[in-house]
Amino acid sequence: MIRDLQLRLTPECAYNSTKLKTIIAKELNILFNDITGYRIIKRSIDARQRQVMVNLSVKVFINQPVDTTPMYDKILYPDVTNSPQVIVVGAGPAGLFASLRLIELGLKPIVLERGKDVDSRRVDMANIARKGIVDSESNYCFGEGGAGAYSDGKLYTRSKKRGSVDKILAVFHAHGASDDILIDAHPHIGTDKLPDVIKAIRRQIIKSGGEVHFECKVTDLLVSDDKINGVKTTSGTIYNGPVILATGHSARDIYYKLNSLGVTLEPKGIAIGVRLEHPQHLIDCIQYHSPNGRGKYLPAAEYSMLTRVDGRAVYSFCMCPGGFIIPAASGTNQQVVNGMSPSNRGTKWSNSGMVVEVLPEDLSEYDQYGVLKVMKFQETIEKRYYEESNGSQNAPAQRMLDFVNGKESKDLPQTSYAPGIHPARIDKLLPDFISHRLRKGFAEFGKKSRGFLTNEATLIGAETRTSSPIRIPRDSMTLQHIEISGLFPCGEGAGYAGGIVSAAIDGERCADAVANYLSKCNTDSNCGIL
Ligand SMILES: Cc1cc2nc3c(=O)[nH]c(=O)nc-3n(C[C@H](O)[C@H](O)[C@H](O)COP(=O)(O)OP(=O)(O)OC[C@H]3O[C@@H](n4cnc5c(N)ncnc54)[C@H](O)[C@@H]3O)c2cc1C
Structure with a gap:
């Protein structure tokens, strides 16, 4: 029974x-x-x-054997070696899940990724931490697995489409993620486990007849008569077919390219602020209401903070319990921080982005940059932090209470951030419309959660890559760009996702849309079928 x-x-x-x-x-x-x-x-x-x-x-x-069949049906991936090809630009969650779904639908993905494979990326990431050298093609944002490869691997999303979320979790599970992700309300994989899952996805794509090309940056989109015919890469190679453009929120060169081609883009709101680092034990004590912390059984505690200050949201973002702060710049002259954690969430630190919503209308002094204005603002903040740090990745930092009180910190606590930190007036490095909201937000969070507002916590700057500063508008039914047929803007960089799961869901949706597009093409309508 x-x-x-x-x-x-x-x-x-x-x-x-x-x-x-x-x-x-x-x-x-x-x-x-x-x-x-x-x-x-x-x-x-x-x-x-x-x-x-x-x-x-x-x-x-x-009194009966335990049913060990997987909770989800096994997905079948047919051989697509000789099927029509679809170009997938970017091997982040959106691009990888689009590729798997294309295979399910009998189409052949050709994945073009500017960065290196997920193992080779490690060397370049170590160089950022140890030497402060950022390779603009291989870093925490670019390379196989995309921005999500070296992260906390949190798999929760605000998406209400339970079926779609469950499918994504099932695909991660089928490619090696632990059973826990199917069970836990707040599932996560961990930075130590994610690369193997990503490699398993790549192996599946290749085994089914798809192609994956690394160090293969797309430099041009071949558009004529409002239709995309393919793309051109750094080596000059041309790949023909409909294009799923899943290049993520950090591929600024792609936004510049689209803008120079006259492709319609829209500025989009983002959120900007700092990474906040507490001792994990303190967060455990606060969240689990115990002076002894989390005890023997509970996982490292999480928190989620949200308030509104003067008409803008102030909130915690991408909280990483038991994690590290990492240098997430994707190019020269940038200083950007982000967070990740291993599967056991076992470090002695907790961190989260603490950010303020920034809308295009808040940035009138950037109006001259048109649709690129929010991105230009992002670039300006990252450069300011970089210059303040004398062109290094050693980041400006300020104790939390000192920030609220507008004081420079005399000294700083230990940090998980490998390139190191130095005391600075973060409250002055950020524009006042962000600083003053953060200050009020922190005061409120401190009242709601006693012990949270403390000088044991450090603000480390700058957190700027919270989402895409630009939307690449697409038709809500066909998911093609509103003016260019055959071009499917996809995932976070297109402004249609925020996080690993929602990017993956969007990847699957774009694959479905391409299949639909191709099924409507007859042999002489030149839809780009090869
Ligand atoms: C450090 C860090 C930690 C994070 N932690 C989490 C987390 O725990 N949970 C969560 O849900 N989200 C997390 N995120 C956010 C999450 O990673 C992104 O939302 C998600 O990866 C977006 O997926 P995407 O496929 O749309 O874009 P991306 O993951 O950004 O992938 C885009 C890919 O396109 C490639 N590319 C760009 N330009 C070109 C070009 N011209 N030619 C070829 N390839 C190109 C890039 O190299 C990249 O691999 C984290 C992000 C970072 C940086």
């Missing part, structure tokens, strides 16, 4: 299998030994009350 059970347990009972089995037997009024096994279907932590509880949804197998 199989029974479904909802349980609300202390962490000690929820994470200890013998204790959990004893509770299940008691709840179902059966013998301990009659339980052949159980499967946890969903798990979430409720830390709202003093006693932290874990909610479990469990399937119990009584």
Whole structure:
């Protein structure tokens, strides 16, 4: 017999299998030994009350073998070696999931990625941390796996399309991510595990007859008569076919190129601020309401902060419990920080972006740059931080209370940020319309969450790559650019996603749209079918 059970347990009972089995037997009024096994279907932590509880949804197998079939049907990837080809620019989550979906639909993806494969990228990232050298083709933003490859690998999204989210999680799982991502309310993979999952996705694409080309930067889009025929790369090679453009929010050269070609673009709001680093133990104490921290069973605590100050949102972004702050510049003359964490979220630090919403109308002094104005503002902030640091990746930093009180910090706490930090007036490096909102936001967060506003925490600048500063507008039905047929702007860089899962969902949607587009083309309509 199989029974479904909802349980609300202390962490000690929820994470200890013998204790959990004893509770299940008691709840179902059966013998301990009659339980052949159980499967946890969903798990979430409720830390709202003093006693932290874990909610479990469990399937119990009584006197019958445990059903170990995967929770999702296996996806079949046919051989597409001789199928019509589709050009996918960018091997981030949007490009990779678009490619897998194209294969499912019987189409051949040709993936063109400017950066290196996910292993070779490591050397270039180490060079940023150790020598301050940023390779503008291979860094934390560019390379196989995209911006999400060396991240926390948080897989939660505000998307309400449960079916689409579950499919993305199932694909990650099928390519090696742990069972936990199918169970946890806030799933994450971790920076140590993500590269293997990405390599498994690449192997699947190639095994099915698709192609993946690294160090293959797209430098031109071949557009004529409002239709795209293909793309040209740095080596001069031309690839023909419909194009899924999934180049991410940091590919500024692509925005410049599109703008120079006269392709319609729109400025888009972003959020800008700092990375805030606390000792993880402090966050555990606050979030789990215990002076002893998280104890033996609970994971490193998370938080999420949001308020509005003078008409703009102030919020925490991409929180990484037990993680590191990393240098995320993707070009010269930039200083940018971001965060990541390993699968065990085991470092002694917690970090999050603390950012203020910036809308195009806030930047009238950048009007001269037209649709590129928000991106120009982003560039200006990154350059200001870089110059303040004498052209290094050693970042300006200020203790949190000192920031709120407008004081330079005399000294700074230890940090996870490998290139190091130095005291600076972050409140002055940021424009006042951001600084003053952050200051008020911090004061409010400190009231809501006692202990959060503290000089044990450090602000490290600058957090600027929160989303795309530009939207590449597309038709809501066909997902093609509003003026160029065969061009499918996709993922975060096109302004249609924010985060790994939503970028992956958008990749799948674009693949469906390309299949639809190609199915409508007959042999002499020249849709770019090869
Ligand atoms: C350090 C860090 C940590 C993050 N942590 C998380 C997290 O935990 N959870 C989460 O949901 N999100 C996280 N994000 C955000 C997330 O990574 C992005 O939202 C997501 O990767 C966007 O996917 P994408 O495919 O649209 O674009 P990207 O991932 O940016 O991929 C774009 C790809 O296109 C390539 N490219 C660009 N230009 C060209 C060109 N001209 N020719 C060929 N290739 C090109 C780039 O090299 C890149 O590989 C993090 C981001 C960073 C930087």
